[in-house]
Amino acid sequence: AQSVTQPDIHITVSEGASLELRCNYSYGATPYLFWYVQSPGQGLQLLLKYFSGDTLVQGIKGFEAEFKRSQSSFNLRKPSVHWSDAAEYFCAVGAVYGGSQGNLIFGKGTKLSVKP
Amino acid sequence: DAMVIQNPRYQVTQFGKPVTLSCSQTLNHNVMYWYQQKSSQAPKLLFHYYDKDFNNEADTPDNFQSRRPNTSFCFLDIRSPGLGDAAMYLCATSRDLVRQGTEQYFGPGTRLTVT
Numbered sequence: 001a002q003s004v005t006q007p008d009i010h011i012t013v014s015e016g017a018s019l020e021l022r023c024n025y026s027y028g029a030t031p032y033l034f035w036y037v038q039s040p041g042q043g044l045q046l047l048l049k050y051f052s053g054d055t056l057v058q059g060i061k062g063f064e065a066e067f068k069r070s071q072s073s074f075n076l077r078k079p080s081v082h083w084s085d086a087a088e089y090f091c092a093v094g095a096v097y098g099g100s101q102g103n104l105i106f107g108k109g110t111k112l113s114v115k116p
Numbered sequence: 117d118a119m120v121i122q123n124p125r126y127q128v129t130q131f132g133k134p135v136t137l138s139c140s141q142t143l144n145h146n147v148m149y150w151y152q153q154k155s156s157q158a159p160k161l162l163f164h165y166y167d168k169d170f171n172n173e174a175d176t177p178d179n180f181q182s183r184r185p186n187t188s189f190c191f192l193d194i195r196s197p198g199l200g201d202a203a204m205y206l207c208a209t210s211r212d213l214v215r216q217g218t219e220q221y222f223g224p225g226t227r228l229t230v231t
Binding site for chain 2: 032036041042044046049090106107
């Protein structure tokens with residue numbers, strides 16, 4: 001079965017520092033991968049997506065992610081974090097087989113706090 | 117500019133009193149989804165419509181129903197809300213299913229409180 005693991009529940013970084021949020025997936029073929037961000041009390045906003053092609057994907061708000069097939073990972077990075085990046089980040093894999101082909105399977109999320 | 121709109125943003129209902137949450141979209145997307153997100157948890161898909169075809173997740177309780185009267189609107193009906201149904205309910209849309217390589221666009225959510 002497809003699954004997504006975000007090993008870090010909560011991360012705190014200083015403003016201006018670099019950020020890497022980890023995501024590992026379980027899937028038998030090339031997956032469709034997504035990163036979403038959710039501010040408190042809000043819906044989810046798509047940061048970036050990977051379907052195929054270049055394994056380094058650029059997204060909005062200065063984020064990027066790298067697909068590494070050998071490590072089954074899709075880690076999210078940002079070179080310099082801003083206070084407004086404090087939010088919860090969800091990695092998701094698209095279900096492309098099985099009964100739930102409309103589904104996004106989400107990881108449990110990583111909450112990012114930013115220190116001034 | 118709003119693409120996926122949910123009303124109301126906050127809803128309070130009483131235990132056992134039916135409640136309806138609303139979602140509309142201006143994207144003309146084929147697929148509309150309803151997710152339940154409990155505090156500090158990942159969103160969990162309840163069901164989705166592909167056009168008029170309804171697709172229920174296997175573990176979605178019968179207490180949850182949905183209607184899609186037209187392309188733009190989709191409703192979530194909770195027939196007899198229990199305390200455990202208190203959550204954020206997220207509506208999302210996509211042009212096609214994920215397997216076709218499209219992304220989902222989410223609304224701001226409706227926070228449901230059950231008293």
